[in-house]
Amino acid sequence: xxxILWILQVLLAAQFLQHGLIxxxxxxxxxxxxxxxxxxxxxxxxxxxEILAVFGLILPGLLRIYTWLIPLTGLGLMIITASATVYHFxxxxxxxxxxxxxxLIIITFVTYMRWKIKPVLPRQEVHS
Numbered sequence: 001x002x003x004i005l006w007i008l009q010v011l012l013a014a015q016f017l018q019h020g021l022i023x024x025x026x027x028x029x030x031x032x033x034x035x036x037x038x039x040x041x042x043x044x045x046x047x048x049x050e051i052l053a054v055f056g057l058i059l060p061g062l063l064r065i066y067t068w069l070i071p072l073t074g075l076g077l078m079i080i081t082a083s084a085t086v087y088h089f090x091x092x093x094x095x096x097x098x099x100x101x102x103x104l105i106i107i108t109f110v111t112y113m114r115w116k117i118k119p120v121l122p123r124q125e126v127h128s
Contacts, residue, residue: 016054071111
């Protein structure tokens with residue numbers, strides 16, 4: 001199960017890295033459309049939060065320090081993704097709403113598993 005969770009964490013990190021970069025550095029032809037629908041401040045906020053989430057999903061587990069950040073990052077991504085699902089649904093963007101809903105399910109699974117069932121344990125201190 002640990003391997004499956006790591007695979008999901010890496011895939012989620014890749015997804016949010018890609019989306020965060022698009023929010024921060026959109027293609028020139030989409031800048032005006034994105035700013036008109038989201039606003040520049042919200043667009044930048046989402047981009048920065050998603051890039052930070054990449055680090056929160058991966059680094060605590062790799063370094064085995066502050067491992068409580070993994071489920072906390074998942075909780076934050078659940079809020080962002082649930083909001084995105086509602087946003088796309090209200091706008092009638094069914095395929096995007098379904099995609100973000102599936103992401104929400106995966107994030108919820110990883111968050112619960114890393115919180116309660118299979119947490120990444122912090123590094124043990126060595127005592128002489």
